[in-house]
Amino acid sequence: MSMLLMTGQVLNVLQMPKGTNREGVEYGGHHQVQLLCEEVLQNGEKRNSLFTLTCEEPEKFKKLSGQNIAVPVGCWARGGVLSFYMEKGGAPRVLNVAQSQ
Numbered sequence: 501m502s503m504l505l506m507t508g509q510v511l512n513v514l515q516m517p518k519g520t521n522r523e524g525v526e527y528g529g530h531h532q533v534q535l536l537c538e539e540v541l542q543n544g545e546k547r548n549s550l551f552t553l554t555c556e557e558p559e560k561f562k563k564l565s566g567q568n569i570a571v572p573v574g575c576w577a578r579g580g581v582l583s584f585y586m587e588k589g590g591a592p593r594v595l596n597v598a599q600s601q
Contacts, residue, residue, distance in 0.1 A: 502572030504553065507595060508535030509568050513561045523599060531558035533586075535569075552587045560592055568595040 511534045518529040533555045539547045553573070555561055569592040573584045 502590070504573050504575065505569045506535065506537060506553075506573045506584060507568065508537035510534075510541045510561055510564045510566060510592075511536050511550070513555070513558045513565070515558070528564055531555050532562040533558070535571075540545065551584060553584060556589070557591075564594060569584055569593060571593055 513531065513557050515531050516528045518526060520526050531554070532552050534551065535551050537549050537551055539549055541547060553571070571592045572587040572590040575584045576580050576588055577583075
């Protein structure tokens with residue numbers, strides 16, 4: 501069981517373009533999923549935020565487009581900003597309406 505779950509609506513699944521840097525090393529080509537997540541602020545207000553996560557199996561997410569899901573994530577802090585990544589082998593789990601509220 502994962503320690504952290506990110507919940508949100510699957511908005512988009514995309515493949516990043518490939519390229520080659522000056523040293524001739526290829527980069528890019530990986531898939532990403534964009535999730536629209538609701539954050540509850542300290543004052544109780546709610547803010548929608550878009551999070552982009554690299555994913556290993558984009559077809560699983562494409563099938564869930566527009567649905568609310570939970571996915572296991574990890575995070576790290578750099579310069580006071582939290583960044584998230586999908587756990588290795590992490591699979592999306594569909595949430596019913598009652599769970600996502």
